[in-house]
Amino acid sequence: MTEEKAYRRLESSKELQQISFQHMLEGHHASEEGRLAWVTSGFPVEIPVAMDVGVVYPEQYGAVVGANKVGPMVCGFAEDIGYSSELCSYARASIGSILKPSESPLEGLPKPQALLACNNICGSVLKWYDAVSELTEAPVFLLDTPALDVEQQPHHIEYVRHGIDNLIEFLSTTLGSTLTDERLIETAKLSSEAITLWQKSLKACKAKPTPLNCADRFLTMAPVVSSRGKQYCVDFYKTLYEEVESRVKEGIGAIRDEKVRLLWDNIPPWFQIFRFFNGMAQRGVAFPADTYTHAWSGAVEADDPYTSVATVYSNSYLNKGLEAKADKMEHLIKDYDLDGFIMFSVRSCKRYSLGQMVTREIVTERTGVPGTIIEGDMVDSRLFNEAQIGTRVDALLEMFV
Amino acid sequence: MSYGEIIENSAQRLQDLTRKGSMVVGYLYPHTPIELLMAHGLTPSLIRVNPSVVAGFEDSLQTFSCAFTRNIFSQRANGNLLSLSGVLFPGNTCDALQNVADVWRFRFPGDKILRVTYPATALTEHAVDFLANEFRFLSDNIAKMFDRQISATELADAASIVNDFREAMQFLYAARVYDSNAITYSELVSLLRKFLTAPDRSVVDEIAERFREIRQVLEKNGHLNSADILKDGLLIGNLEKVVTPPSNEFPRIVVVGGMVEPQAIASIVNNLDGVSDNIIALDLLSFGFKTVFTPKTLIPPANKGTKPIGAAPEPSYEGPFKAMARAVLQAPLEPTQEGLTTRTEFLKQLLTKIGVQGLVVCEQSFCDPDEFEAPSLEKAAEKAGIPSLRFPIDPELSDRGRLEGRLQTFLETIGEV
Ligand code: SF4
Ligand code: SF4
Numbered sequence: 126m127t128e129e130k131a132y133r134r135l136e137s138s139k140e141l142q143q144i145s146f147q148h149m150l151e152g153h154h155a156s157e158e159g160r161l162a163w164v165t166s167g168f169p170v171e172i173p174v175a176m177d178v179g180v181v182y183p184e185q186y187g188a189v190v191g192a193n194k195v196g197p198m199v200c201g202f203a204e205d206i207g208y209s210s211e212l213c214s215y216a217r218a219s220i221g222s223i224l225k226p227s228e229s230p231l232e233g234l235p236k237p238q239a240l241l242a243c244n245n246i247c248g249s250v251l252k253w254y255d256a257v258s259e260l261t262e263a264p265v266f267l268l269d270t271p272a273l274d275v276e277q278q279p280h281h282i283e284y285v286r287h288g289i290d291n292l293i294e295f296l297s298t299t300l301g302s303t304l305t306d307e308r309l310i311e312t313a314k315l316s317s318e319a320i321t322l323w324q325k326s327l328k329a330c331k332a333k334p335t336p337l338n339c340a341d342r343f344l345t346m347a348p349v350v351s352s353r354g355k356q357y358c359v360d361f362y363k364t365l366y367e368e369v370e371s372r373v374k375e376g377i378g379a380i381r382d383e384k385v386r387l388l389w390d391n392i393p394p395w396f397q398i399f400r401f402f403n404g405m406a407q408r409g410v411a412f413p414a415d416t417y418t419h420a421w422s423g424a425v426e427a428d429d430p431y432t433s434v435a436t437v438y439s440n441s442y443l444n445k446g447l448e449a450k451a452d453k454m455e456h457l458i459k460d461y462d463l464d465g466f467i468m469f470s471v472r473s474c475k476r477y478s479l480g481q482m483v484t485r486e487i488v489t490e491r492t493g494v495p496g497t498i499i500e501g502d503m504v505d506s507r508l509f510n511e512a513q514i515g516t517r518v519d520a521l522l523e524m525f526v
Numbered sequence: 527m528s529y530g531e532i533i534e535n536s537a538q539r540l541q542d543l544t545r546k547g548s549m550v551v552g553y554l555y556p557h558t559p560i561e562l563l564m565a566h567g568l569t570p571s572l573i574r575v576n577p578s579v580v581a582g583f584e585d586s587l588q589t590f591s592c593a594f595t596r597n598i599f600s601q602r603a604n605g606n607l608l609s610l611s612g613v614l615f616p617g618n619t620c621d622a623l624q625n626v627a628d629v630w631r632f633r634f635p636g637d638k639i640l641r642v643t644y645p646a647t648a649l650t651e652h653a654v655d656f657l658a659n660e661f662r663f664l665s666d667n668i669a670k671m672f673d674r675q676i677s678a679t680e681l682a683d684a685a686s687i688v689n690d691f692r693e694a695m696q697f698l699y700a701a702r703v704y705d706s707n708a709i710t711y712s713e714l715v716s717l718l719r720k721f722l723t724a725p726d727r728s729v730v731d732e733i734a735e736r737f738r739e740i741r742q743v744l745e746k747n748g749h750l751n752s753a754d755i756l757k758d759g760l761l762i763g764n765l766e767k768v769v770t771p772p773s774n775e776f777p778r779i780v781v782v783g784g785m786v787e788p789q790a791i792a793s794i795v796n797n798l799d800g801v802s803d804n805i806i807a808l809d810l811l812s813f814g815f816k817t818v819f820t821p822k823t824l825i826p827p828a829n830k831g832t833k834p835i836g837a838a839p840e841p842s843y844e845g846p847f848k849a850m851a852r853a854v855l856q857a858p859l860e861p862t863q864e865g866l867t868t869r870t871e872f873l874k875q876l877l878t879k880i881g882v883q884g885l886v887v888c889e890q891s892f893c894d895p896d897e898f899e900a901p902s903l904e905k906a907a908e909k910a911g912i913p914s915l916r917f918p919i920d921p922e923l924s925d926r927g928r929l930e931g932r933l934q935t936f937l938e939t940i941g942e943v
Contacts, residue, residue, distance in 0.1 A: 207901035211892050244646055248621045251646060252898035255866035259902060267864045271618040271643045280659035287652040447628035472590045479591050479625035483632045
């Protein structure tokens with residue numbers, strides 16, 4: 126069986142190239158006009174977007190570096206000036222591309238005038254953006270959303286809410302932008318619409334066979350990360366959802382012969398994304414759910430967008446403890462009727478990965494399904510031991526025959 | 527006393543305290559409000575890395591958890607931390623500690639775990655309010671978990687112990703810059719360890735005794751005024767008025783880094799041929815300088831008595847939780863917080879002002895904050911015209927021979943300049 130036969134290509138994914146082109150174009154345009162911000166993936170982007178600030182995502186750029194299989198080279202540029210190879214490879218890739226744009230994919234990201242970091246995904250973003258600031262001279266704004274130990278407390282909401290006020294002030298003094306409530310509400314609505322459509326597509330994967338596989342979701346999530354708040358983003362998710370719905374109606378699966386349904390945990394190895402998941406597809410293994418693409422789940426409420434931003438963005442998946450992660454995995458396994466799970470232990474992402482060993486135990490105990498941990502990295506292929514991973518995956522799959 | 531003996535000694539002191547009925551709560555982050563724990567009748571004890579620990583983390587943490595957390599976790603897994611009645615973890619400082627606390631909860635479900643979440647922003651009133659609320663929660667949790675209520679008198683006493691400790695240590699730190707023979711770096715950091723292992727008035731008295739002696743020494747050799755100016759400058763992060771010390775020791779270095787054990791540095795330096803820890807003018811480590819140079823916690827004395835006529839006006843007091851939060855957030859910024867530019871500017875100023883010949887930049891494996899910051903610190907040193915050495919140092923001092931070799935070569939190189 127060839128790879129093509131095992132795996133069905135999504136029609137709507139063809140639009141992705143167009144969207145990413147448009148996104149890049151907007152980024153360059155904003156940079157030329159002196160209003161471009163680099164933002165972290167979990168940043169409440171509705172605010173800069175409503176203030177007409179252009180945004181690009183270094184994490185997405187890291188994925189591009191990974192997918193182009195030049196991770197070791199571009200990360201290496203950062204290592205050459207002293208950044209340890211143990212650091213987040215998204216960070217290394219972006220630093221490397223700033224140092225040597227002409228040798229990096231797309232010649233790097235357009236030059237930023239501001240750097241917006243929100244630590245609701247990890248603490249590394251703060252350090253990373255500080256390093257980028259040293260190299261680009263763009264000032265950093267940190268929206269501090271301290272990790273939640275238990276439920277979000279009123280003083281936490283208040284603190285983040287003040288952070289949002291400071292953000293607005295920072296953008297107006299740094300970039301001369303202004304914010305009106307109408308614009309924010311309008312942007313929040315568009316953002317929520319896209320997120321809702323995205324969530325519907327994710328939920329549709331409860332169907333058997335699943336209409337979307339892991340790689341489909343990893344690729345089609347790009348606009349919901351980078352273009353939330355834009356009409357073309359909503360349009361894309363309408364098209365995607367239509368295709369997903371029709372696949373479900375007609376019983377068409379993302380892979381041709383779905384025998385085993387697994388959960389994927391963590392970021393994917395971008396340099397292996399097709400090879401790995403299509404290889405699994407050939408063995409009848411589908412991934413109807415994953416923790417990564419389900420992370421973009423909170424929609425900003427239009428009636429009180431400021432407080433809503435403070436709560437939604439503080440309650441992101443990675444800003445909570447292991448208990449919340451285990452709960453999420455348990456629910457995904459039960460709701461999507463999954464047979465097991467693969468946890469990708471990403472060496473350079475401590476926030477997502479440390480704790481997986483105990484989470485694996487908790488999840489198996491609660492759901493009764495087996496899981497395995499494979500180790501590697503999302504961008505840096507030097508850290509990916511294919512043979513070792515193959516052995517682990519084989520051992521897991523043997524449990525289902 | 528060797529590094530190993532000092533560790534042994536600290537462990538012994540904790541066991542003695544536990545035997546006598548003290549409830550000891552271990553903590554891992556240098557900016558823990560220890561006066562709050564003391565006011566609840568607990569003994570706060572800084573959990574230190576142990577170089578001789580046998581690995582015990584493998585079933586729970588991947589190898590890319592930082593060297594510090596692996597060491598501490600292994601100590602717990604191997605049953606080395608049994609004298610502790612609970613552990614206080616920080617939240618929102620670094621990704622490793624954030625997750626390791628959760629793993630700990632799961633692996634050792636019988637342990638009493640407390641957590642304080644810190645703001646990552648530099649000092650703002652909103653950050654103070656946030657942290658004050660976190661301290662209030664901590665206090666409530668301690669009361670519930672250990673059935674020990676807070677007492678205002680105890681809090682005032684504890685704050686005065688901690689303030690006296692900081693003030694005396696700040697002077698000792700500054701004094702060494704002008705006369706490193708007055709007190710060795712090893713002695714300085716062992717006094718620090720003694721206090722942080724089990725803080726009480728008797729240790730402060732011991733430190734105060736050295737404080738008085740060394741003030742006399744500096745008075746005699748004419749450096750007292752300069753040391754006082756430096757102490758004040760270090761406390762506010764402004765060294766404009768600082769007088770550059772005469773280059774009596776050559777070469778001298780500053781050691782910078784995060785959660786690196788100062789005693790390990792002293793031990794490595796003292797092991798080098800023909801070198802003593804006098805060469806260390808100052809450290810900027812989390813468990814050293816950054817702990818010590820926390821300003822006073824301004825809590826009103828419990829029994830104020832009658833104010834004498836004509837006495838100096840009292841400082842303005844705010845609630846105790848806010849006062850503790852403010853003190854913590856005024857401490858020198860950690861690499862886990864925002865403020866890289868403030869840190870690098872301060873470092874540049876420091877290197878120039880205190881007339882050192884080299885900078886040693888420590889980093890522990892898989893410590894994101896250290897590893898992210900190191901290139902910027904090197905750059906800052908370069909701008910100040912001071913050579914620097916990247917020094918990868920793990921708690922187990924696993925590569926000790928090579929580390930010593932690198933440091934010796936570095937010192938020889940800068941000594942020749
Ligand atoms: S450390 Fe992890 S969560 Fe943080 S930016 Fe890197 S990949 Fe993302
Ligand atoms: S700051 Fe560094 S050494 Fe300390 S716990 Fe975090 S990662 Fe480990």
